[in-house]
Structure formats: structure tokens, C-alpha cells
Amino acid sequence: MSEKKKKKFKFPSAFTVLFIVLVLASILTYLVPAGSYDRLEYNKEENVFIRSGVDGEEEKLPATQDVLDKLKITVPLKSFVKEDIKKPVAIPGSYHKLDQQPQGFLKVARAPIDGVADSIGIIVFVLLLGGCIGVLNKTGTFDAGIAALSKLTKGKEFLMVAILSSIVALGGTTFGMAEETIAFYPILMPIFLASGFDAMVTIAAIYMGSSIGTMFSTTNAFSVVVASNAAGISFKEGMGVRIISLVLAQAISLWYIYRYSKKVKKDPSNSIIEEDMPRIKDQYLKDYDPDNVAPFNFRRIAMLVVFMLAFPIMIYGVMNLEWWFEEMSTLFLVVGILLIILSGLEEQDAVGSFLDGAADLVSVALIIGVARGINIILDDGMISDTMLYGASNIISGINGVLFSSVQMILFSFLGIFIPSSSGLATLSMPIIAPLADTVSLGRDVVVSAYNFGQGWMAIIAPTGLILATLEMVDVSYNKWIKFIAPLMGILLVLAIVMLGIQTVI
Structure with missing residues (x-):
């Protein structure tokens, strides 16, 4: 009688993880008292x-x-x-207690639908981006561009990683670049793969660049500025500590990514996602052959220039014109039309490639909607304010460095349930910032604790962007946790030390 082979445990997909979190959120609405400010x-x-x-x-x-x-x-x-x-x-x-608002089966079943409806702006943005990429792939433009770039960066591959990650971190710290980075993965993934890196390096370079930038925000209107305003202080207070923290954190992150990339280049079996790489390469480099690529002619150069110009325009619009996903989607719709015109493809082929590209990112769009559904369950269950009320009671009476450190941990916890940085700031700062006065600390310490805490948790919070990001590059959540856990530990120590310094100066 032959022995039955034990099935190897496979970590659930991003959708399953989100539905598990959705059910847990529903259970919390039965256990945590409802309340509101x-x-x-x-x-x-x-x-x-x-x-x-x-x-x-x-x-x-x-x-x-x-x-x-x-x-x-x-x-x-x-x-x-x-x-x-x-x-x-x-x-x-x-704050006052309310009648319990449990979110039962029907509410849980409807939450993903409401989440998709509530996230329609970013979902349309993702689909239009996918359409543009579909046209570029159909014409061989990406392959030709990758081959040309590979020649330019040969021997300096990690310098490209460091520069791109630092640019994203700069965007994160100045204007809160986060959701916008979703547009970068389909572009940079084939470039990084062709340069010899594994997919985890691409995720780390972009996602950690954005996360560190937002965690150590300096002029970000969506976090540190609105938090400072809600705390009744200037956002310039504590700026020096946050700038130093930003530089140190980005340097540590790049060192961590470099160390990992060197190990993988030396021996591909060191890759955390070794078994996934053939599938990922097939997805992003399916038809790429460095010795047999389409010529990088005027048509392909023009298409790539049009596509790449969309990104500085998008960043300028977000920073200076108060653009959000409706405007960004409009931009990429126009870019998509221009790419179809420039492609030289028959009308049906061009439109078909656009639709195929959009279809490739449907799963990412749906994950964004389901993640939003979790927040809807928590909001409708009226438990977020109760958690804030409990957090404020915990830290009242704590003194000195311990005050700032405990605050950061509590803001990390709150960041799971209130992933919106501006939403958490306007809700929490009027309640928690005055507590700093009672222990003779500056309110800028509270703002930094909020910034560091929420930003740190956003690196792994399933209610945030990470699952949509991982779905974009086809990497499982558990492998991201395995990769990022040591770096998160280092960043936690750095944040606590810098908060301690800010407390005593």
C-alpha cells in the first residue's frame, strides 16, 4: 500500500486573506462596545x-x-x-456609548460590493493603467525599452534601484505618494527582472520607498501637516527629527534590499520567492529575448515618451492642482488613446490589446474594493472611536519617553482600523495631543508618534495597499511578511529611539 503524500500547505490568496480579515472585523463589532465622539x-x-x-x-x-x-x-x-x-x-x-451595531452575515456579504463602489476612482485608474500597458506590450515597446535600458545600466543595476526607491521616498515624505505607486510596478517589474533582480526587490524598492517616505513625512499634507494642524501646532515643529529619521530609514532600507539582492544574485535559491519566479518571469518577460527584440525605433520611442510623461504630469497635478483619482484616470485615458493612435495597430487589435491589459489588472482592482469593505464594516460597527477612547485612557498619566513609545504602538494599532492617514489625524489629534501638555511634552512628539506608528503598520496592514501591491506582482502575503519582518524590527527600534530624542530635546 503506497503512502499518501502529505499536501504542502499553501498560504491563502490575497482574496482569502481579506475575507478572513473581513469576518474578524465583523466579529469585533459584536465584542467591542459601540461608541462615538x-x-x-x-x-x-x-x-x-x-x-x-x-x-x-x-x-x-x-x-x-x-x-x-x-x-x-x-x-x-x-x-x-x-x-x-x-x-x-x-x-x-x-465620547458616549451607543447601542451595539453588530455587522452580521448580510452586512459582511455586501461590504465588498460597497467597498468596490466606494473605491471606484482608484479602480478605474488601475484598469486604465492596465489598458495602456496592454498596448505597449502588444507593440513590443516595453521589450525594446528594457533592452535599451539594460545596456545603459549594465554593471550599475542597484544604483538604478536606489535612485528609483529614493525618488519614491521623496514623493512619500513630501506629498504622500502611496496609491499612485501602483502605476509603477508593471513598468519597473520587467526592468528589474531583466537586470537580474527577483520580484521581491521590485516590491521592496517601490513599496518601502513609499512607506518610509510617508512614515517619516516632512511636508505631507495628508498626514504630518493635517495632524499638526489638528494638534494646534505648526508642521515645522519636530521637522529636524523627522528629516534625520527619513534619511536614516531610507539608508537602512536600501542596505537591507542590497544585501538581499546580492544573496539572490549569488545563489537564486536564496530568493524567498524562488518557486514563484518562473511564473512571475513568464508574466512580465514572456516574450522578452535580449538577443531578439524589436528595434527601438521612432514609433516605440514616441509611445514610451508619451507614457512616461504621464507620471511627472500626474505628480505635478497631485501636488499643485489638487488632483485625485478622477483626474489621474482622465490623464491615463488620454494617454491610452494617444498610444492607440501611435501604435500603428489595426483598430480592433489596438482596442483589444487595451482591453486585455485592463483585464490583467481586474484582480488588483477588486482587492482594493474588498479591502475598503473591511473599513466600511468597522465604520458601520461604530467601534473605531471606542478604540481611540481606550487608547487615550491607556496613555494618560504615562510620562516621558515611555509616553511617546506607547503612543506610537497605539497609533500602529489604530492604523489597522483607520488606514486613512488624514482620517486618523483629524479623529485622534484633538483627543490625544492635549495629553502631551499634562506630561510637559511638546505636541510635535504626538504628531511624530502618530506618523511613525501608522506608517510602520501600513507596511503590512491588510486593510492598506500591501495586498493590492502583492497581487499586482503575484507574490503571496506570507512571503512578504517573511521578507520584511527583520527590516520592520529595525525600523521600529529606529522610530522609538528618534521619538526618545525628540522627547528630551
Whole structure:
């Protein structure tokens, strides 16, 4: 009788991981008491504050500093008037328990649908990006470009990795480049693979560049600026510590990626994703043969230039024109049309390649929607405010360096349930920042603790971008955890040390 071979355990796909988290979020709505803070929002048209409770009742209040002071919201009036703070802020001392709002089976079943509807902007952006890439692949433009770039970077491959990662980190720290980086993977993956790196290096270079930039934000309006405004201080306070932390963290990250890439180049069996690489190479370098590529002629150069120009335009729009996914999607729709015109393909072939490219990224788009569904369950369950209330009670009375370190850990925890950096800032800062006054610490320490904590957790939080990123490059979540865990440990120590320094200076 032959022995049955034991089936090797396969880690669940990104969709399964998200549905498990979705069910866990639902269970939490049964276990964690529901509760809410009242919110205060500035109405520019009427020049009044609107105080709103969870029951839907609204109260109009004069837009004066005196009203803010009475509500113990220690934020200058001008921060609201100038729209430095656009989202409703939590009112200190207004937390009250509510009837439990459990999210049962039907709510869980509907959450992914609501999540897709709520994320339609980024989903359309991803699909249009995929369409553009489909046209470029059909015409051999990417292969020709990769071959030309490989000749230029021969012997200096990691310099390319370091430069690109640092540029992304710069975008992260200055204007919060995060979701936009999804556009980079289909472009950079074949380039990095052709240069001899494995797919994990591509993920680490882009995703960690963005994560470190946002974790150690300097002028990011979506995190450190809105958090500082909500805390009632200038975002320039604590800037020196955050800049030093950013430089150190990026240097450590590049060292970590370089060390890994050298090990893999020396012996491919050292790759954490060795068994996945044939499949990934087939996906991104299916028809690529460095000795037999299409000529990098004028048509292909023009197509690549049009496509690449979209990225600085997109970044400029986000930074200076308040663009978001609707505008970015419009940009890539125009780029897609231009690529079809320049491609020289028959109309049906060109449109077909665009649709095929979009179809390749449908799974990524759906993952984004399902992840958003988790946040909807938590919001509808009314437990996020309860967690913030509990966190504020934990840190009240703690002194000195321990105060900042515990805060960072708590913000990491809150970041799982409130992945929006601006949302967490406007909710938490009016409640937690004043606690620094009671232990004679600057509020800039609280802002840094928020920044470091949420940014650190975003590296692995399934409610954030990581699962969509991994789906884009076909790498499983457990292998990302295995790769990134040591670096996360180092970054945690760095963040705690830098918070300690900021506490005592």
C-alpha cells in the first residue's frame, strides 16, 4: 500500500486573506462596545461651525476661537478658515456609548460590493493603467525599452534601484505618494527582472520607498501637516527629527534590499520567492529575448515618451492642482488613446490589446474594493472611536519617553482600523495631543508618534495597499511578511529611539 503524500500547505490568496480579515472585523463589532465622539466641521459658505452627533442632529455654532476653546479643541481658528483642516474633527470629552451595531452575515456579504463602489476612482485608474500597458506590450515597446535600458545600466543595476526607491521616498515624505505607486510596478517589474533582480526587490524598492517616505513625512499634507494642524501646532515643529529619521530609514532600507539582492544574485535559491519566479518571469518577460527584440525605433520611442510623461504630469497635478483619482484616470485615458493612435495597430487589435491589459489588472482592482469593505464594516460597527477612547485612557498619566513609545504602538494599532492617514489625524489629534501638555511634552512628539506608528503598520496592514501591491506582482502575503519582518524590527527600534530624542530635546 503506497503512502499518501502529505499536501504542502499553501498560504491563502490575497482574496482569502481579506475575507478572513473581513469576518474578524465583523466579529469585533459584536465584542467591542459601540461608541462615538461628536464631530465639529467648518462650513465656509455660512462661516459657522456645525457640531454633529451620531444621531444625525446638528447644531450650528459661531465660527470663533472662543467656541473652539470652550469645546477644548486647541486648534487656531485660522486652520479651519484657511481649510488647512477640511475633515470633521473629534470633540474632546464628547465620547458616549451607543447601542451595539453588530455587522452580521448580510452586512459582511455586501461590504465588498460597497467597498468596490466606494473605491471606484482608484479602480478605474488601475484598469486604465492596465489598458495602456496592454498596448505597449502588444507593440513590443516595453521589450525594446528594457533592452535599451539594460545596456545603459549594465554593471550599475542597484544604483538604478536606489535612485528609483529614493525618488519614491521623496514623493512619500513630501506629498504622500502611496496609491499612485501602483502605476509603477508593471513598468519597473520587467526592468528589474531583466537586470537580474527577483520580484521581491521590485516590491521592496517601490513599496518601502513609499512607506518610509510617508512614515517619516516632512511636508505631507495628508498626514504630518493635517495632524499638526489638528494638534494646534505648526508642521515645522519636530521637522529636524523627522528629516534625520527619513534619511536614516531610507539608508537602512536600501542596505537591507542590497544585501538581499546580492544573496539572490549569488545563489537564486536564496530568493524567498524562488518557486514563484518562473511564473512571475513568464508574466512580465514572456516574450522578452535580449538577443531578439524589436528595434527601438521612432514609433516605440514616441509611445514610451508619451507614457512616461504621464507620471511627472500626474505628480505635478497631485501636488499643485489638487488632483485625485478622477483626474489621474482622465490623464491615463488620454494617454491610452494617444498610444492607440501611435501604435500603428489595426483598430480592433489596438482596442483589444487595451482591453486585455485592463483585464490583467481586474484582480488588483477588486482587492482594493474588498479591502475598503473591511473599513466600511468597522465604520458601520461604530467601534473605531471606542478604540481611540481606550487608547487615550491607556496613555494618560504615562510620562516621558515611555509616553511617546506607547503612543506610537497605539497609533500602529489604530492604523489597522483607520488606514486613512488624514482620517486618523483629524479623529485622534484633538483627543490625544492635549495629553502631551499634562506630561510637559511638546505636541510635535504626538504628531511624530502618530506618523511613525501608522506608517510602520501600513507596511503590512491588510486593510492598506500591501495586498493590492502583492497581487499586482503575484507574490503571496506570507512571503512578504517573511521578507520584511527583520527590516520592520529595525525600523521600529529606529522610530522609538528618534521619538526618545525628540522627547528630551
